[in-house]
Amino acid sequence: MMEQVMFLDKDIPDIGLKFRTVTEGEEYELVKEFIDFYIVTFKKTNKKSNLAVFVEPRVETGFPDIVFAKYNPSIRDNWNDKRKHLVTNDLKILSQLIYSRGCSGEYLLKCLKLSERQTLESLERLLDADMIVRKNGVWRAHNLKKIYSIEKLISVEAKMCDMKKVLEQSLKNTWFASQSYILTGANKPKEGTISNIRKQGVGLYCKDEKFKKVVEAKKMSLPSSYLSLQFNEWIGNAMA
Numbered sequence: 001m002m003e004q005v006m007f008l009d010k011d012i013p014d015i016g017l018k019f020r021t022v023t024e025g026e027e028y029e030l031v032k033e034f035i036d037f038y039i040v041t042f043k044k045t046n047k048k049s050n051l052a053v054f055v056e057p058r059v060e061t062g063f064p065d066i067v068f069a070k071y072n073p074s075i076r077d078n079w080n081d082k083r084k085h086l087v088t089n090d091l092k093i094l095s096q097l098i099y100s101r102g103c104s105g106e107y108l109l110k111c112l113k114l115s116e117r118q119t120l121e122s123l124e125r126l127l128d129a130d131m132i133v134r135k136n137g138v139w140r141a142h143n144l145k146k147i148y149s150i151e152k153l154i155s156v157e158a159k160m161c162d163m164k165k166v167l168e169q170s171l172k173n174t175w176f177a178s179q180s181y182i183l184t185g186a187n188k189p190k191e192g193t194i195s196n197i198r199k200q201g202v203g204l205y206c207k208d209e210k211f212k213k214v215v216e217a218k219k220m221s222l223p224s225s226y227l228s229l230q231f232n233e234w235i236g237n238a239m240a
Helices: 026-045 081-085 088-100 105-112 116-128 163-175 191-200 226-238
Strands: 005-008 050-055 066-071 132-135 138-141 150-159 179-184 203-206 212-215
Touching (some): 026 179, 081 116, 088 116, 105 116
Parallel strands (some): 005 050
8 A cells, every 4th residue: 555655865876866965954953843833733733635845855946944745646547657868958948838728749849949850859758757648730639637646735945044035945935836835934024024035925834833733824726837847747757
């Protein structure tokens, strides 16, 4: 039987998943406590979904402290093991096909500014992985429910104080996460800080409020970028 929670914090080079070595200290203790709290809460409220916990995964914009991915446990039912060979350009093309609801090869060349060879190689890998189809000269992604199993993708950036810096980091995460949160060890953030966080669409958890959600983050639809797709591929391939 599959475990409901999958913890990922060690490199898996053959699927392109890498992590930063964590720095022990007060901030990391805050991260560990919050992960424990989140997992307990998740298990109480989710009976049909699974959870993947990424701790400081390497992504294009840096190393988010935590990424929680709530996903459908049927993720491997339609899995094609050739998905392990997909690279970043492939996911960028797939993301474009999902967003545009299908387009020609010529449009992909113009839009993504990849070479013809790169584009053709990516399309071939996506075909082999059974993630796209071609009909009447138009490339389309398969039905999203078949190829994408993540239901929520929550990023969390932790800081004991320095709210300005952590807000900048949290905003960067909105390009792939369905919700982006700040986790602070501060006693009581100022009202102005809370108001600014709310305006930016980012959420806030406070340790001193027993990890109370002080601000609910704005919800974004998934997948919002190729990196949203990448987390799905990491989960599926890590289960192989």
